Amino acid sequence: MSNSPVSTLTDLHLPALTARSRPCDEIDDLLPYADPRHPLVFLRRGDGIVGVGEALRLEFHGPRRISDAADAWRRVVATATIDDQVRRAGSGLIAFGSFAFADHSAESSVLVVPRMLFGRREGVCWVTEVSGGGGYASSRPRPIGSAGAVRLSAGTPSPEGFVAAVGEAVDRIRSGELSKVVLARSLTGRLPDTADRRAVLASLATAYPDTWTHAVDGLFGSSPETLVSVHNRTVTARVLAGSTARGEDAAADRARATALATSSKDLGEHGYALRSVLGALRPFSTGVAASEQPFTLKLPNLWHLASDVEGTLAGSATVLDLVAALHPTAAVAGSPREVALRTIADLERHDRGRYAGPVGWVDEEGDGDWAIALRGAQLSDDGMVTAFAGAGIVAESVPERELAETSLKFRPVLDALA
Numbered sequence: 525m526s527n528s529p530v531s532t533l534t535d536l537h538l539p540a541l542t543a544r545s546r547p548c549d550e551i552d553d554l555l556p557y558a559d560p561r562h563p564l565v566f567l568r569r570g571d572g573i574v575g576v577g578e579a580l581r582l583e584f585h586g587p588r589r590i591s592d593a594a595d596a597w598r599r600v601v602a603t604a605t606i607d608d609q610v611r612r613a614g615s616g617l618i619a620f621g622s623f624a625f626a627d628h629s630a631e632s633s634v635l636v637v638p639r640m641l642f643g644r645r646e647g648v649c650w651v652t653e654v655s656g657g658g659g660y661a662s663s664r665p666r667p668i669g670s671a672g673a674v675r676l677s678a679g680t681p682s683p684e685g686f687v688a689a690v691g692e693a694v695d696r697i698r699s700g701e702l703s704k705v706v707l708a709r710s711l712t713g714r715l716p717d718t719a720d721r722r723a724v725l726a727s728l729a730t731a732y733p734d735t736w737t738h739a740v741d742g743l744f745g746s747s748p749e750t751l752v753s754v755h756n757r758t759v760t761a762r763v764l765a766g767s768t769a770r771g772e773d774a775a776a777d778r779a780r781a782t783a784l785a786t787s788s789k790d791l792g793e794h795g796y797a798l799r800s801v802l803g804a805l806r807p808f809s810t811g812v813a814a815s816e817q818p819f820t821l822k823l824p825n826l827w828h829l830a831s832d833v834e835g836t837l838a839g840s841a842t843v844l845d846l847v848a849a850l851h852p853t854a855a856v857a858g859s860p861r862e863v864a865l866r867t868i869a870d871l872e873r874h875d876r877g878r879y880a881g882p883v884g885w886v887d888e889e890g891d892g893d894w895a896i897a898l899r900g901a902q903l904s905d906d907g908m909v910t911a912f913a914g915a916g917i918v919a920e921s922v923p924e925r926e927l928a929e930t931s932l933k934f935r936p937v938l939d940a941l942a
């Protein structure tokens with residue numbers, strides 16, 4: 525918000541970076557390599573990348589924050605020297621990134637190139653060192669300490685305020701103003717000064733192994749939703765929308781999943797999200813398609829309706845260009861997009877910060893993995909924790925049920941901080 529997009533880019537001082545990636549001995553657990561106070565992490569099923577230190581940090585604001593970052597990254601790559609003897613997804617020159625949800629958010633959006641990076645994929649481990657920028661990084665693993673217990677209390681809107689906002693949204697949807705809007709509420713608390721922030725990530729990664737456990741510039745969580753991945757010109761996304769609680773026993777659980785898979789309310793809600801992703805990806809890729817019917821995705825706390833999307837990248841777009849085109853999808857904003865965004869600003873009355881924004885990494889080829897920042901929280905340097913959870917509202921939504929859905933979506937972060 526404070527910088528105009530043009531001056532942000534032209535004023536950027538971009539050093540010529542050198543990145544060297546080398547295979548290394550097996551690393552069982554990447555998290556001990558992360559910085560206890562400033563972890564930079566993107567992991568799933570134990571594979572992924574952990575960065576240490578900051579060789580380069582770029583900040584972006586305003587409506588062009590993602591396309592500015594895409595352009596800045598092209599400039600960083602153009603002057604970089606890269607010696608990559610690993611050639612896996614996540615080796616070479618990497619920037620981690622996290623973007624604010626809203627165009628006029630007070631929260632900054634960032635790209636961070638770590639000074640050192642530890643990676644692991646399919647049994648291959650590596651270390652990347654970056655020189656030419658700033659920063660210092662410890663290359664030693666350090667035992668993970670404790671995070672200390674944190675109690676989160678109601679933030680904005682309050683649970684009652686959320687129920688009222690959903691009621692108002694349903695009225696607006698029934699009057700034809702829009703078809704779907706995703707409304708969220710927050711919880712807040714404070715992490716002790718001595719907390720080892722990696723303990724929170726370790727707990728999330730253990731409890732939610734199939735999600736993207738991430739930490740970038742204080743934003744952390746375990747997101748089940750892939751905004752977009754690009755690897756060797758294959759474009760994939762996992763769209764989630766439509767949710768229900770897990771059942772008490774196996775039979776009730778199956779019944780829940782079946783009810784979700786056949787619910788016209790949830791299928792409708794899902795359809796908006798899927799169409800928004802297909803529409804945003806088509807100009808950049810060929811053969812973009814999803815399976816005909818969504819499937820039910822089982823998480824420890826919830827069932828979701830899910831669709832996997834795949835296509836082939838055409839042209840020279842990078843994953844950041846796709847992120848710029850996709851964000852915000854109807855899974856986290858609504859439909860039509862502009863009306864939904866105005867409705868969110870009007871009814872939530874709270875800056876989402878980076879919640880529901882893109883979080884992930886990009887490499888020198890423009891490949892990378894980007895999740896939607898869900899099921900997590902923003903942690904400030906002074907320990908303030910702000911967690912968010914939301915739910916897609918359509919004409920058939922019942923406000924109290926949507927409140928219950930947000931409570932289930934807070935579970936990962938509440939349990940990890942308990």
Ligand SMILES: C=C(O[C@@H]1C=C(C(=O)O)C=C[C@H]1O)C(=O)O
Nearest residue numbers: 764765766767855913914915916
């Ligand atoms: C908005 C959130 O989740 C999104 C909304 C969903 C829904 O309304 O069913 C499901 C998955 C996500 O796309 C959240 O977790 O905060």
